[in-house]
Amino acid sequence: MPTRDEWQAEQERLLALYPEARETLGRIPGVVEVGVGLRHRAGALVEEAAFVVFVEAKRPRSEVAPDEMIPATFRGIPVDVEPRRPDIPLLGFGDERDRKNYKTKVGGTAIGSEGSRGTGTLGCFCSINNSTAIALLSCHHVLFDGDAEEGSGVGQPAYDSSCCCTCNEIAKVTTGNKNIDCAYATLKDKVAFFPKVKRIKRGDGTVEDEGLISGTATAVINQAVHKVGYKTGLTRGIVSMVLPRVEVDVAAGFARFCDRGDSGSVVIDTASRNVVALLRAMPDDDGKKGLAVPIATVEAVLKIKVLASDPTATYTERRLDEDEDEELFPLPPASPFQALVERLRGSEAGRDVLALFDRHRDECLAIVNARRTFTVAWHRHHGPAWLAALGRSARDPIYEVPTAIDDVTRAEAVTAIDAALTSEASAALQGDLDAMRDALAPALIAARTVDEALALLEASGSRT
Template structure:
């Protein structure tokens, strides 16, 4: 079902590798050395943990080459379906109520009178059968994975704890699901009381369609992605490879949720340190042009690797088409988006704002932030450049740096390109449409902003502060 005439790995070779102790699954992807993808195609051998050769018998050592391809042993751990409520690092836990509904927000279903674990509303779709309906898309293991779940209520952000119908948070009901080797997906109707759904995803923006990926696309190692989930928020990654399978996807009690084949292996990339955690299940995975490539359904315990169903499998098995925006849709962003200095006076960065350099940076922000925010949200050209050149990733990095303003540096790269180049591109497009005051500030401070990569917020504030006898253009 991978859609390719032939893979450069025989089924017999994959089966043999699967028999080695500790092997979780077999795939194809770029070989990684020293934390960097090398561009060399390899057979990915996912294991529960890497063990030194001294612990292995001769017949337990994974061969260095299979079918003419080098092997790359990837420490994965167990693969989990991500819908549980334990506490881990990097959690944002967005439990906000959002109307009208958009993608990337929390949902919860109620089955047999019991509220199940929360997950994420990925995006919206249109059913192919008549009469066509607009539906919510998430995982089957989030909103419904058995026939008894069909017509059960779905709530946003959660279901009422008293009943399934009296709560204003009820937004629809389960329409159908597919829990197969290739798809963990379900759709739910949208109640009129929930408003007209917007074809956008929180912090990402308007959905620009779909991008079906073949196995060859996936193991090229060049496709950068983003996702927005209710637990970890907006995070960034790379499509690392294509997992041939079979791979056991576990519940958190250790039982098998399902066996999966032909799915995408997703790896975290800067500025994110974590890509996915419990509760992010059901998130839509998009490329950096906001085209949906997959539906997130699982990952490893560390949160550094995610698993997703290729979107073409999801749409075919559920008989839906992903809803895309027909016009520019304002982005619904986190409170700090394009406003990293807001609300930090009482946090770790509060002392920074008391310094002369910090006060100057805050004044600069107060003067121009609203105009920048308006341009990014309403001007199609600015919005496109902002996203293409890593604006959301930059804001994510700023928010992280604000946690330890004297120690945590800003990213040195955005989307795999030097942060200086990306900031210059953003400043250039802003200056084209800016007021005279903002344009003057960009001309004066833009080069210093571009030099902020790899520096702490304290260092950046010092760089921005005016030199002696220099005209200040806040």
């Protein structure tokens, strides 16, 4: 299984050849667009980088004229042929889900412009170059929908007005680019906001995703990402294309990646929490694929900069219809697992480990919760206690993880838990475990702290 760095290197190799590939393949009759992404077979993603050629319609080879034949490879790189599909803007029409009015505004929530006929998503907040003002980012077709224009009000969850008053207005539409489909509205003075995306909670009240943003980065093929949109909330996916646009295929466990109403959501790299793209459309009504604009393009065109969250802050999110004195969503104390995850995000090797978990997230959770072989090994070898010790080390670099817990050595625990996990794993997960074992197992056994374990992983040169 290639590492993130290897995918990045492969992507850069294809990008270097892309101008030539676009010119050569684009001359073939029937070709309408050439891109860089992952290959599809039988409708499923394959972990193989390719030049993706879009045609008006796929036909059997027997019906294709010789001058219209598309080669199987270009410069040794596979060529994948896909039919072109019209983009479906993801503007909602008032029958969707989260229409809460948030007292302190956050990304991932519903917005609508004055004169608009639909509803979209507030992606995130940005600084405006050469200005002290703050902007909210969304799509052009969201902020400029219907009769909306520069100077129109923007409301959260919607813009409401009557003959005597205006309600919920938080910003004024400022500028945008219709071709790229991005726009921003300038936040009104004294409108409270958090530079983050809406917190997502599980049914039991625990936090699934805090919604923090670290910054921005370039999307990489096969990257695990997620978004929070007004219509479908939190969904996860895999970056399947980076040129001529960013495309995201839905991850296993989710019925769809996006739907109408999600336009304007920001696509976030799950491992690093960097924003990589702005979601703007889907090619099919099933919502299994999202189309997005690279965030670097958005920032350059609009002359803005995405605001990062403060990792030391405690963010609370309260709706206007709730008790003023109640902090509805206080940030809970970090669990050992949360503390460990945050520490892993701080290193390249740690982010690779998180990326592997994201690829197999649903399967890992199913094994932990429902597979007796693993559950017995996990508890018999004090898995929760080891996790707590690693979490404490992540919070307190001076603390040393014990070499044994109740006569179970660290080496015994790592070996037994690894064997139990492998015995329950799918072929894909087993492959990833095999690739990481020689680097990760010795690091877990030998290191006294989480920092030491990450340093050993980096030094091994064998990344997950």
